[in-house]
Amino acid sequence: MSEQLVGVFGHVDTTVDAIERLRASGFGDMTVYTPVPVHEIEDAVERERPLSRVRLFTLIGGLTGTSLGFFLTIWSALKWNLITGGKPVVSIPPFIVIAFELTILLGGLSTVLGMLLLGRIPRLSPSPAFDPRFTRDKFGVAVRCPAGETARVRDILTQTGADEVRP
Amino acid sequence: MSDQRLTTSEPTFADVNRDVIRTLSSPGNLYFGWMSFVALVLAVGILAWTYQIWVGVGAAGKRTPQMWAMYITTFVFWIGIGHAGTLISAVLYLFRARWRTSIYRGAEAMTVFAVLTAALFPLIHAGRMWFAYWLLPYPNQRSLWPNFRSPLVWDVFAISTYLTISVVFFIVGLFPDVAAMRDAATGRKRKIYAVLALGWEGADDQWRHYRRAYGLLAALATPLVLSVHSVVSWDFAMALVPGWHSTLFAPFFVNGAIFSGFAMVLVLILPMRYYFHLYAYITDRHLDAMAKLLLVTSLVLTYFYICEAFTSWYSGEEFERASLFMRATRQYAWAFWMMYLCNCLVPLVLFWKRARTSVTVLYTVSIFVLIGMWLERFNIIVPGLAFDFYPYTWGTYVPTVTDSAIVVGSFAWFFIFFLAFIRVMPSVSIVEVKETLAHPFKRPRPTR
Numbered sequence: 001m002s003e004q005l006v007g008v009f010g011h012v013d014t015t016v017d018a019i020e021r022l023r024a025s026g027f028g029d030m031t032v033y034t035p036v037p038v039h040e041i042e043d044a045v046e047r048e049r050p051l052s053r054v055r056l057f058t059l060i061g062g063l064t065g066t067s068l069g070f071f072l073t074i075w076s077a078l079k080w081n082l083i084t085g086g087k088p089v090v091s092i093p094p095f096i097v098i099a100f101e102l103t104i105l106l107g108g109l110s111t112v113l114g115m116l117l118l119g120r121i122p123r124l125s126p127s128p129a130f131d132p133r134f135t136r137d138k139f140g141v142a143v144r145c146p147a148g149e150t151a152r153v154r155d156i157l158t159q160t161g162a163d164e165v166r167p
Numbered sequence: 168m169s170d171q172r173l174t175t176s177e178p179t180f181a182d183v184n185r186d187v188i189r190t191l192s193s194p195g196n197l198y199f200g201w202m203s204f205v206a207l208v209l210a211v212g213i214l215a216w217t218y219q220i221w222v223g224v225g226a227a228g229k230r231t232p233q234m235w236a237m238y239i240t241t242f243v244f245w246i247g248i249g250h251a252g253t254l255i256s257a258v259l260y261l262f263r264a265r266w267r268t269s270i271y272r273g274a275e276a277m278t279v280f281a282v283l284t285a286a287l288f289p290l291i292h293a294g295r296m297w298f299a300y301w302l303l304p305y306p307n308q309r310s311l312w313p314n315f316r317s318p319l320v321w322d323v324f325a326i327s328t329y330l331t332i333s334v335v336f337f338i339v340g341l342f343p344d345v346a347a348m349r350d351a352a353t354g355r356k357r358k359i360y361a362v363l364a365l366g367w368e369g370a371d372d373q374w375r376h377y378r379r380a381y382g383l384l385a386a387l388a389t390p391l392v393l394s395v396h397s398v399v400s401w402d403f404a405m406a407l408v409p410g411w412h413s414t415l416f417a418p419f420f421v422n423g424a425i426f427s428g429f430a431m432v433l434v435l436i437l438p439m440r441y442y443f444h445l446y447a448y449i450t451d452r453h454l455d456a457m458a459k460l461l462l463v464t465s466l467v468l469t470y471f472y473i474c475e476a477f478t479s480w481y482s483g484e485e486f487e488r489a490s491l492f493m494r495a496t497r498q499y500a501w502a503f504w505m506m507y508l509c510n511c512l513v514p515l516v517l518f519w520k521r522a523r524t525s526v527t528v529l530y531t532v533s534i535f536v537l538i539g540m541w542l543e544r545f546n547i548i549v550p551g552l553a554f555d556f557y558p559y560t561w562g563t564y565v566p567t568v569t570d571s572a573i574v575v576g577s578f579a580w581f582f583i584f585f586l587a588f589i590r591v592m593p594s595v596s597i598v599e600v601k602e603t604l605a606h607p608f609k610r611p612r613p614t615r
Contacts, residue, residue: 010607010609011607011608011609012606012607012608013608013609013610014609031370031371031372032370032371033368033369033370033371034369034371034374035180035347035369035598035601036180036598036601036602036606037374037377037378037602038606041371042371042374042375045371046371046375049375051379052375052376052378052379052380054376054379054380054383055379055383058383058387062387072304072312072315073315076304076310076312076313076315077315079310079312080310080311080312082314082316084316091316094315094316094321095315097321097324097325097394097398098315098320098321098324100390100394101321101324101325101328101391101394101398102324102328104328104332104387104388104390104391104394105327105328105331105332107383107387108331108332108335108336108384108387108388109331109335111380111383111384111387112335112339112380112384114376114380115339115376115377115379115380116365118372118376119372119373119375119376119377120372120373121365121366121367121373122365122366123365123366123368124366125366126366126368127368127370130368130370132350132351133350134350134368134369135184135343135346135347135349135350135367135368135369136180136181136184136347136350136351137179137180137181137184137607161609
């Protein structure tokens, strides 16, 4: 059985202290809520995580767009030959424009798709640790720990300067 | 007064939420007055378009050779307006220009609405607008596809991509703010914002993917914004008309677009700052930075004007030279010289530091720039077509009540969106403004 404790912090440095202390004590399973992305907190939280895979979505989407653009233009030009001035039917320079625009279009859309999928958005119901103050000016550290360890976690959160600790 | 306090001390995180959410409280009679006026103008425009659809495009004063006239002029104008928004939200984001944060939401909304306005014009301009879908590549029985070698088809792709990516970028930027609105609201409003916020909570894994996605979108939007107006310029440059057939056109159009867009940003932001008392967020520093960009783009534009005139003279090509000569001396000469006045001479006042922070001067200059940039597109399209290779085909365009009403109506269409937007969504980014403020630290912050 694991339980969850949430510490509400008013400052960046105290939040970072809490994250570091918790991790040092072996409570690595936590979610940090911030009103804005903060470098110091990101540094502390993301040290052991791989880079976001959103860029993979962008790459795949973009390349799909490029190939779709060239495929559509070349295929349709060959399907209905429109020979003007004896010039090649497959005229690459104008097709680059279409391929470029489709690269950006599909690249952009798949980036957003990636963000939504990886960030698990939309969420239908708020998570129990969330507090409306986290979108205003408070920082939250939600820690999952074994049922017997809540006292230790509560101590760490209080000692590092949490304004409030709640389950 | 509480507003006085805001101008003197730097706001805290909670102040930002409070001040931005305050802008969404019930607006006064002034707002509804403007809204009614704009709606009225829009109604006249819609009526004029209906009339034009009924009797045909002849109602718009179109006679050969003047088949493009004011509609395409205004189309290029509105696409250009959009560019400054993307420049502020994407290019300045990549360059980490911190002053952009308090104006970028307004500028981005402007982009979306300007492109929406521009997208109307190809439809209005088309003789049988109910066949506009023929422009799109879709499978059909006769396997007829658009001619992908035509710049007009490139335009369809460029503008629909630009509209889609601008909207996506706008929405992605908006939704952490909508979450903040949700947490401050109560009752029915809270439910609506809760749906729109998609359950955003600001958890670390959400921010992680969000930030990465936002950076990538900015990186995609940057080449896009440069490409869109280049493609629009190729609508002209790919044709053989004297005065149009030039390699100068792509950078010339992109620069002009940014120039006019910044003027429009100022026209929208200055009243917004006044009515919403956003002096703590949009300071003289922001005005100064925007004025400098206006000045730089004006100087670059002057350089392009000189290049344009020089190359047509130096080319030794009779038609090129004649085209320029006719533009400067014949029936459209007033527009030609007015354009130089508005775009090259008036912005020079911004060399003076006090002018760059004076609201009156900035507003006046911006209005001049908007007029000048509209005239620039007019000068390319109308006199360009008026004096072709062959004197037999020369012709003067005279605006009619119908097309003037539609053009004026397009401004109403733009403003009705913008006015509605500032009423329902935060017109200043809550999250990004907070990012640039001093973060709350208990101990003195280590210097980085």
